């Protein structure tokens with residue numbers, strides 16, 4: 194049986210569009226008929242379940258505790274289907290539990306889910322925390338979602354040097370121009386010079402959604418909305434190339 198492709202979504206600064214990216218990549222993969230598990234590994238501040246209006250009882254902390262107590266039976270007891278093809282394992286509802294989660298559980302969790310899904314997307318935060326580092330280890334690709342801003346570029350330069358030092362080719366840089374109405378001031382060539390690295394993919398500014406909050410209020414992922422797909426054909430193509438790159442398909 195084929196094992197899932199695993200990836201972590203992270204950044205060097207907060208608010209660059211990681212969660213929006215994760216959910217739209219999940220939607221893209223679902224439309225390609227893949228089975229996707231989204232793990233909200235932003236353990237203290239994860240908002241995937243809230244965004245998707247998921248009525249869930251169990252979360253990552255319950256899963257962690259049951260693994261620790263040897264009472265974990267099956268992942269189906271903890272994941273919630275958002276729609277056919279997309280399951281969600283949400284972050285702890287109570288953020289006070291976040292610091293109790295020990296990193297070792299991820300090894301067990303991944304072993305339990307990797308044969309059940311085509312892709313596992315782990316949405317994280319911008320910290321190099323022990324948990325995120327373990328997620329990196331299990332990932333085939335690590336997506337860095339960055340914005341066109343000075344401190345993002347400086348942080349990305351440091352991070353790409355670290356990946357080079359580790360001789361890791363897992364880093365995928367996604368420039369996200371869609372979080373704001375306006376694009377930033379640096380050109381792609383400025384960015385390359387500042388980061389000492391290429392941008393791998395660019396989500397166009399045309400993917401900016403004026404009604405972002407409405408989608409969140411209604412628990413809808415934009416790319417599952419036909420109207421958005423029609424109006425954002427460039428972004429759709431970028432997401433499809435990212436998905437194919439992750440699946441290693443042409």
Ligand SMILES: Nc1ncnc2c1ncn2[C@@H]1O[C@H](COP(=O)(O)OP(=O)(O)OP(=O)(O)O)[C@@H](O)[C@H]1O
Pocket residue numbers: 204206207208209210211212213214235317318319371372373400401402403405
């Ligand atoms: N396509 C978009 N259209 C409009 N606004 C967007 C879009 N993507 C992101 N945003 C804006 O950027 C904000 C941050 O996005 P998001 O929550 O996905 O980032 P994040 O990197 O996950 O943040 P955090 O670091 O807090 O987890 C959103 O609340 C929204 O205001």
Ligand SMILES: [Mg+2]
Pocket residue numbers: 211212213235240317
């Ligand atoms: Mg987020």
